Amino acid sequence: MAKGPVGALDVIDTANSPREGIMDAAMHLFGKQGYSGTSMRDIASAVGVLPGSLYAHIASKEMLLVDIVADGISRFLAAVQPIAASDADPAARMRAMIVAHVVVVADNPERSQVVFHQWRFLGEGNVQAAIAKRQEYEQAFITVMGEGIRTGAFRADLNLRIAVFTILGALNWSPEWLSPGGKLLPEVVGGLIADTLLTGICA
Amino acid sequence: MAKGPVGALDVIDTANSPREGIMDAAMHLFGKQGYSGTSMRDIASAVGVLPGSLYAHIASKEMLLVDIVADGISRFLAAVQPIAASDADPAARMRAMIVAHVVVVADNPERSQVVFHQWRFLGEGNVQAAIAKRQEYEQAFITVMGEGIRTGAFRADLNLRIAVFTILGALNWSPEWLSPGGKLLPEVVGGLIADTLLTGICA
DNA sequence: CCTACCGATCGGTAGG
DNA sequence: CCTACCGATCGGTAGG
Numbered sequence: 517m518a519k520g521p522v523g524a525l526d527v528i529d530t531a532n533s534p535r536e537g538i539m540d541a542a543m544h545l546f547g548k549q550g551y552s553g554t555s556m557r558d559i560a561s562a563v564g565v566l567p568g569s570l571y572a573h574i575a576s577k578e579m580l581l582v583d584i585v586a587d588g589i590s591r592f593l594a595a596v597q598p599i600a601a602s603d604a605d606p607a608a609r610m611r612a613m614i615v616a617h618v619v620v621v622a623d624n625p626e627r628s629q630v631v632f633h634q635w636r637f638l639g640e641g642n643v644q645a646a647i648a649k650r651q652e653y654e655q656a657f658i659t660v661m662g663e664g665i666r667t668g669a670f671r672a673d674l675n676l677r678i679a680v681f682t683i684l685g686a687l688n689w690s691p692e693w694l695s696p697g698g699k700l701l702p703e704v705v706g707g708l709i710a711d712t713l714l715t716g717i718c719a
Numbered sequence: 720m721a722k723g724p725v726g727a728l729d730v731i732d733t734a735n736s737p738r739e740g741i742m743d744a745a746m747h748l749f750g751k752q753g754y755s756g757t758s759m760r761d762i763a764s765a766v767g768v769l770p771g772s773l774y775a776h777i778a779s780k781e782m783l784l785v786d787i788v789a790d791g792i793s794r795f796l797a798a799v800q801p802i803a804a805s806d807a808d809p810a811a812r813m814r815a816m817i818v819a820h821v822v823v824v825a826d827n828p829e830r831s832q833v834v835f836h837q838w839r840f841l842g843e844g845n846v847q848a849a850i851a852k853r854q855e856y857e858q859a860f861i862t863v864m865g866e867g868i869r870t871g872a873f874r875a876d877l878n879l880r881i882a883v884f885t886i887l888g889a890l891n892w893s894p895e896w897l898s899p900g901g902k903l904l905p906e907v908v909g910g911l912i913a914d915t916l917l918t919g920i921c922a
Numbered sequence: 923c924c925t926a927c928c929g930a931t932c933g934g935t936a937g938g
Numbered sequence: 939c940c941t942a943c944c945g946a947t948c949g950g951t952a953g954g
Contacts, residue, residue: 534923553755553840556949568951569923577949607921633836637756661920670920675911682915685892686885693884708878712885716919717864717873718810737939759933771935772939780933 535573537563542580547626551581551637581634582642588631589649593656595620600656606664610683611710613657617687618694618706625691632688657684683713738776740766745783750829754784754840784837785845791834792852796859798823803859809867813886814913816860820890821897821909828894835891860887886916 531537541562545554556577560567574580595616599609621628635646657680664670670679686709694705734740744765748757759780763770777783798819802812824831838849860883867873873882889912897908 550753550755550840552753555947557947566924567949568925568927571950572923610920637753664920668922671918671922674915674920678908678911679915679920681892681896682889682912683920685890685895686888689884689888689891692888705881708881709885712877712882712919713916714919714921715874716915716917717813717867717877717882717886718917719871719874758931760931769940770933771941771943774934775939 534563538570538573539580539584543584543624543630544626546581546584546634547629551577551630551634578637578639578642581630581638584627584630585635585638585646586649588627589646589653591620591623591627592617592631592653593649596653596656600660606660606667606669607714609660610657610664611707611714613660614683614687614710614713615703615706618690618709619702621687621690622694622696622702622705625694625696628688628691632691654680654684686713737766741773741776742783742787746787746827746833747829749784749787749837750832754780754833754837781840781842781845784833784841787830787833788838788841788849789852791830792849792856794826794830795820795823795834795856796852799856799859803863809863809870809872810917812863813860813867814910814917816863817886817890817913817916818906818909821893821912822905824890824893825897825899825905825908828897828899831891831894835894857883857887889916 531540538559542554542559545558545562549558556570557567559580560570563570596613599612599616602609604612635643635650638646658676661670661676661680661683665672665674665676690705690709694702696702698705700708734743741762745757745762748761748765752761759773760770762783763773766773799816802815802819805812807815838846838853841849861879864873864879864883864886868875868877868879893908893912897905899905901908903911
């Protein structure tokens with residue numbers, strides 16, 4: 517793959533094409549300022565190009581959001597679905613799914629914020645596709661939770677739907693406070709969140 | 720308080736002044752479309768007035784957000800702080816705080832979304848004030864959690880900071896799925912979330 | 923990727 | 939609360 521010696525700049529500039537550079541800048545800006553709060557001029561100046569030049573590489577502002585959201589959800593699905601489908605016991609699977617989710621969030625909190633909040637700004641057809649993929653993701657948690665309740669691994673007296681929303685809520689809120697450069701590794705933070713959710717806060 | 724017979728329209732139109740009507744429309748639009756995604760023209764047409772007419776009642780778009788966020792946070796503080804300061808045992812207090820939070824969210828999910836997400840669009844000084852009030856709110860949970868760990872009511876092996884973020888995350892995500900007209904009363908939903916968080920999902 | 927520009931919409935104001 | 943309007947900024951395009 518490498519075309520020659522790897523330069524020091526490769527560490528900083530991860531974009532391999534103009535399009536990737538634009539996507540990356542848009543992702544960070546959409547995550548921090550929101551889709552409506554970000555102008556094409558913001559993106560252009562982050563990339564170091566004049567606004568009109570963006571359209572040589574992308575079709576529209578919305579297509580930028582479409583791609584960022586679709587790619588983002590795919591990362592969560594790719595990390596969590598194999599665990600949900602494994603044959604470990606439900607508690608071990610749920611724990612690993614929680615950790616995997618936190619690792620994906622910590623890898624790029626801004627992208628996660630776009631996935632969690634900015635999909636609302638997609639138009640008609642695109643928003644439906646995003647919702648369908650999000651539901652597919654939620655389904656992985658619902659399935660494992662249901663299996664755990666049936667096998668007796670999880671408490672039978674709790675509401676499945678509400679328990680899953682409680683877990684996903686705690687996870688989806690994590691980009692608000694997770695710092696990628698923090699003292700604790702994402703895997704450790706994920707493990708501590710899983711502890712809290714699996715065994716509760718009561719002694 | 721009543722100036723005469725109560726008319727049927729009072730049920731629908733709760734605004735007692737033009738300013739309250741504007742605040743109410745802005746609250747719902749900011750919650751659904753975001754601050755940047757809502758124009759003064761959107762608000763004006765929701766109120767049934769021309770855009771320029773709004774400025775007879777409000778100073779600016781940002782002052783609208785300032786007031787909605789400040790009022791919103793105050794409602795959460797007013798509901799939760801008295802419980803945090805009561806002399807019940809930590810587990811009972813934490814449970815009641817969770818239920819109270821969910822009741823406030825369910826009372827008006829759009830206002831809650833503004834409080835949770837749109838405060839970022841406040842300018843310099845106003846954003847600092849909002850963050851301070853939010854931290855005051857988090858402090859109530861941190862205090863009760865710390866007390867519960869010290870007295871042995873809560874598990875000593877979990878990370879206080881992360882446990883609180885897990886709880887607040889689950890709660891702050893609730894406007895995404897709570898439906899005010901749902902089958903379960905907000906108090907019941909809050910109780911089920913509290914069950915999940917206090918005792919965990921494992922049997 | 924730049925120059926130069928389009929029509930539409932933005933938050934907000936003066937004067938009545 | 940309306941009429942009429944301001945300068946600024948928006949997403950996007952034609953032509954090179």
